[in-house]
Amino acid sequence: xxxxxxxxxxxxxxxxxxxxxxxxxxxxxxxxxxxxxxxxxxxxx
Amino acid sequence: xxxxxxxxxxxxxxxxxxxxxxxxxxxxxxxxxxxxxxxxxxxxxxxxxxxxxxxxxxxxxxxxxxxxxxxxxxxxxxxxxxxxxxxxxxxxxxxxxxxxxxxxxxxxxxxxxxxxxxxxxxxxxxxxxxxxxxxxxxxxxxxxxxxxxxxxxxxxxxxxxxxxxxxxxxxxxxxxxxxxxxxxxxxxxxxxxxxxxxxxxxxxxxxxxxxxxxxxxxxxxxxxxxxxxxxxxxxxxxxxxxxxxxxxxxxxxxxxxxxxxxxxxxxxxxxxxxxxxxxxxxxxxxxxxxxxxxxxxxxxxxxxxxxxxxxxxxxxxxxxxxxxxxxxxxxxxxxxxxxxxxxxxxxxxxxxxxxxxxxxxxxxxxxxxxxxxxxxxxxxxxxxxxxxxxxxxxxxxxxxxxxxxxxxxxxxxxxxxxxxxxxxxxxxxxxxxxxxxxxxxxxxxxxxxxxxxxxxxxxxxxxxxxxxxxxxxxxxxxxxxxxxxxxxxxxxxxxxxxxxxxxxxxxxxxxxxxxxxxxxxxxxxxxxxxxxxx
Numbered sequence: 001x002x003x004x005x006x007x008x009x010x011x012x013x014x015x016x017x018x019x020x021x022x023x024x025x026x027x028x029x030x031x032x033x034x035x036x037x038x039x040x041x042x043x044x045x
Numbered sequence: 046x047x048x049x050x051x052x053x054x055x056x057x058x059x060x061x062x063x064x065x066x067x068x069x070x071x072x073x074x075x076x077x078x079x080x081x082x083x084x085x086x087x088x089x090x091x092x093x094x095x096x097x098x099x100x101x102x103x104x105x106x107x108x109x110x111x112x113x114x115x116x117x118x119x120x121x122x123x124x125x126x127x128x129x130x131x132x133x134x135x136x137x138x139x140x141x142x143x144x145x146x147x148x149x150x151x152x153x154x155x156x157x158x159x160x161x162x163x164x165x166x167x168x169x170x171x172x173x174x175x176x177x178x179x180x181x182x183x184x185x186x187x188x189x190x191x192x193x194x195x196x197x198x199x200x201x202x203x204x205x206x207x208x209x210x211x212x213x214x215x216x217x218x219x220x221x222x223x224x225x226x227x228x229x230x231x232x233x234x235x236x237x238x239x240x241x242x243x244x245x246x247x248x249x250x251x252x253x254x255x256x257x258x259x260x261x262x263x264x265x266x267x268x269x270x271x272x273x274x275x276x277x278x279x280x281x282x283x284x285x286x287x288x289x290x291x292x293x294x295x296x297x298x299x300x301x302x303x304x305x306x307x308x309x310x311x312x313x314x315x316x317x318x319x320x321x322x323x324x325x326x327x328x329x330x331x332x333x334x335x336x337x338x339x340x341x342x343x344x345x346x347x348x349x350x351x352x353x354x355x356x357x358x359x360x361x362x363x364x365x366x367x368x369x370x371x372x373x374x375x376x377x378x379x380x381x382x383x384x385x386x387x388x389x390x391x392x393x394x395x396x397x398x399x400x401x402x403x404x405x406x407x408x409x410x411x412x413x414x415x416x417x418x419x420x421x422x423x424x425x426x427x428x429x430x431x432x433x434x435x436x437x438x439x440x441x442x443x444x445x446x447x448x449x450x451x452x453x454x455x456x457x458x459x460x461x462x463x464x465x466x467x468x469x470x471x472x473x474x475x476x477x478x479x480x481x482x483x484x485x486x487x488x489x490x491x492x493x494x495x496x497x498x499x500x501x502x503x504x505x506x507x508x509x510x511x512x513x514x515x516x517x518x519x520x521x522x523x524x525x526x527x528x529x530x531x532x533x534x535x536x537x538x539x540x541x542x543x544x545x546x547x548x549x550x551x552x553x554x555x556x557x558x559x560x561x562x563x564x565x566x567x568x569x570x571x572x573x574x575x576x577x578x579x
């Protein structure tokens with residue numbers, strides 16, 4: 001492979017892989033909250 | 046009457062809307078829907094044809110400026126209005142209901158031919174073991190296997206080698222659909238998606254060790270910077286992202302309606318979008334490594350062996366399987382991946398239709414699923430395992446993509462943004478529960494950039510398809526199954542939206558009323574309320 005092709009491959013992997021890792025990290029930092037179902041809400045709502 | 050599905054659901058207590066039991070299962074299902082056949086056989090060729098390594102730039106721009114914003118839009122509609130596509134659009138505004146039915150009918154057309162491709166891939170998984178195509182993969186596919194008729198038309202000469210695998214595909218999919226969102230769709234995705242990823246990673250690793258793999262990767266990643274000056278390259282990137290993410294044809298609206306009330310919509314959407322792109326990139330590496338091998342083995346340049354779609358999967362890949370060391374393993378992994386990628390996508394496509402009828406008629410899950418999926422399966426089994434199946438598939442696919450999905454997306458976005466002015470409302474809903482807040486930029490992208498790009502793509506397609514006969518098929522054939530079918534979807538959507546919602550339907554659902562009240566308490570205001578009530 002030529003250096004420019006290798007460079008583009010690395011950039012592609014890092015950009016998309018990095019985006020995926022950041023998205024996962026963001027989600028992991030905010031775990032699912034306990035479900036608040038509509039019927040659990042006060043009647044006046 | 047009590048034996049009818051409707052009767053049963055009326056006798057019982059009002060059934061609560063199913064929800065994904067966890068965010069993880071929703072994300073897996075959404076990725077399973079987005080990762081389909083296009084990721085494997087479309088992206089590598091589109092990227093190669095449109096600048097190679099340089100395509101990364103328009104691809105990322107399209108992902109960030111159109112794909113992800115549209116994904117968020119779908120999530121906000123489905124999650125806020127908690128219904129199938131027609132019900133969600135109806136709850137957004139009475140006049141928007143036909144958009145939902147248009148999306149349902151688009152899914153109907155896609156479902157009936159998608160099952161055929163999965164069946165072909167399933168058969169080729171087996172053929173890989175015996176290398177049944179011999180020395181002529183093309184002749185085998187169109188001749189021995191599909192027994193393709195010389196002229197396009199509608200034939201009822203059934204091909205048993207296609208019919209029975211298709212029947213098996215439909216049985217598997219109907220069983221998954223009957224089981225429901227949690228026991229069916231979630232579980233199927235929890236099994237099929239990891240299996241697909243593992244199989245595909247092994248396939249990529251094996252491809253990378255083939256002689257000539259680096260030649261293929263070199264061709265794939267070498268940038269052609271001049272391509273960036275070509276508007277058609279940018280259009281290809283936006284077009285690809287649009288189709289790849291399964292946005293704007295009801296799937297993500299339906300899936301997000303099954304999310305719990307407090308769910309991080311944008312955070313989940315980012316994971317889905319980047320996972321989909323990651324899989325595409327992986328597919329590009331695997332496919333071009335294999336094509337590099339084919340190029341070296343046959344002594345021709347990569348551009349002469351590179352292809353996409355059916356040609357790549359059922360002609361080029363079998364040739365590679367025949368020549369590569371451990372080719373049978375490569376074939377089983379490749380075609381097995383197509384089967385799993387196709388199944389998870391088909392399930393999501395059918396869910397759009399099942400959910401729509403379940404909501405409209407107020408039927409039980411099992412009843413609605415059987416009443417909807419069995420006729421679809423029958424139509425699919427009548428039209429596609431025949432000697433004219435591939436021509437019908439080719440025309441239906443080309444026209445439903447461009448004049449179904451693309452046109453419907455454009456209309457939906459114009460109605461939601463300029464027509465109803467609902468983007469601020471949906472933006473507020475996204476921000477109530479999501480970690481990544483969206484602002485004015487999101488509204489500009491969805492209401493400004495996306496319609497311009499979609500309009501450009503649609504005009505281009507209208508010009509190209511009206512200037513010459515698609516695939517040189519007879520005019521009547523393209524007229525009926527292309528233009529006619531695309532027009533019938535619009536008429537059908539308008540007619541379906543004229544059918545009144547009965548008392549049994551989910552339009553007036555106590556669960557939604559409570560959800561709606563909670564949303565209003567959190568500041569949601571229907572900006573079209575006066576209009577609806579007047």
